[in-house]
Amino acid sequence: MKQTITLAGGCFWCTEAVFKSLKGVVSVVPGYSGGSIENPTYEQVSSGNSGHAESVQITFDPKIISLEELLDVFFRLHDPTQLNRQGADIGHQYRSAIFYLSDDQKSSAEKAKSKIPNAVTEIVPYKNFFPAEENHKDYYFKNKGNVYCTLVIDPKIEKLKKDFSSLTK
Numbered sequence: 001m002k003q004t005i006t007l008a009g010g011c012f013w014c015t016e017a018v019f020k021s022l023k024g025v026v027s028v029v030p031g032y033s034g035g036s037i038e039n040p041t042y043e044q045v046s047s048g049n050s051g052h053a054e055s056v057q058i059t060f061d062p063k064i065i066s067l068e069e070l071l072d073v074f075f076r077l078h079d080p081t082q083l084n085r086q087g088a089d090i091g092h093q094y095r096s097a098i099f100y101l102s103d104d105q106k107s108s109a110e111k112a113k114s115k116i117p118n119a120v121t122e123i124v125p126y127k128n129f130f131p132a133e134e135n136h137k138d139y140y141f142k143n144k145g146n147v148y149c150t151l152v153i154d155p156k157i158e159k160l161k162k163d164f165s166s167l168t169k
Contacts, residue, residue: 001062002026002059002060002061002062003059003060003062003067004057004058004059004060004101005057005058005060005067005070005098005099005100005101005105006033006055006056006057006058006098006099006101006126006129007019007055007056007058007070007074007097007098007099008033008034008053008054008055008056008094008095008096008097008098008099009074009077009078009080009086009096010054010078010085010086010087010089010094010096011054011086011089011094011152012030012031012054012055012056012132012136013030013136013139013140013148013149013153014077014078014086014140014152014153014156015028015030015054015055015056015074015077015078016028016029016030016056016137016138016139016140017139017140017141017153017156017157018073018077018156018157018160019056019058019070019073020138020141021157021160021161021168021169022060022065022070022073022160022164022167022168022169023064023065023167023168023169024060024061024062024063024064024065024167025058025059025060025065025070026059026060026061027058027059028056028057028058028059029056029057029129029131029132029137030054030055030056030131030132030136030137030139031054031055031056031057031129031130031131031132032045032050032052032053032054032055032129032130032132033052033053033055033057033097033099033126033127033128033129033130034051034052034053034055034097034099034124034127034128035050035051035052035053035128036050036051037050037051037052038128038130039130040052040130041133042132042133042136045093046091046093048091048092048093050093051092052093052130053092053093053094053095053097054093054094054132055097055099055129057129057131058070065167067104067105067108068108068111068112069167071098071108071109071112072112072164073160073164073167074098074112075112075113075115075116075119075121076159076163076164077156077159077160078096079096080096080113080116080119080120080121081116081117081118081119081120082096082120083095083120087152095120095122096119096120096121096122097121097122097123097124098113098121098122098123098124099124099125099126099127099129100123100124100125100126101126106123106125109121109123110123140153
């Protein structure tokens with residue numbers, strides 16, 4: 001039986017590309033989670049006033065990849081010690097967060113976070129998720145030549161292949 005979890009680890013272009021590269025991941029949808037506005041736009045979220053985080057909703061097959069493995073990838077491919085930023089992406093919308101759907105997910109998230117000294121990752125109950133606009137979906141795969149993709153996402157994909165070669169497609 002497939003499971004779903006929503007994660008925020010900076011720019012959703014990066015997190016979507018990373019998680020789409022893993023065996024057992026059925027789908028990755030970039031979007032906005034944790035805020036107060038219904039169906040926010042990219043501009044509303046980018047303003048930092050909506051309360052949403054750029055996030056990805058991941059559906060995965062736990063027979064192929066476990067939640068613990070997904071969380072290990074999550075914590076190693078972004079900096080969970082930076083408050084409200086990832087690299088040059090700054091603001092509450094780029095925070096590190098896990099939006100859990102069950103007590104088991106919460107427990108796994110807390111256990112994974114406890115291994116990271118000084119982690120500021122929020123572990124909060126899932127409240128909402130709104131898919132991003134079409135131009136944000138599969139961004140990396142449609143725009144590999146883009147400077148942001150080359151400078152920021154490519155190194156994450158290379159690190160993923162190096163550190164998690166048994167999990168990558």
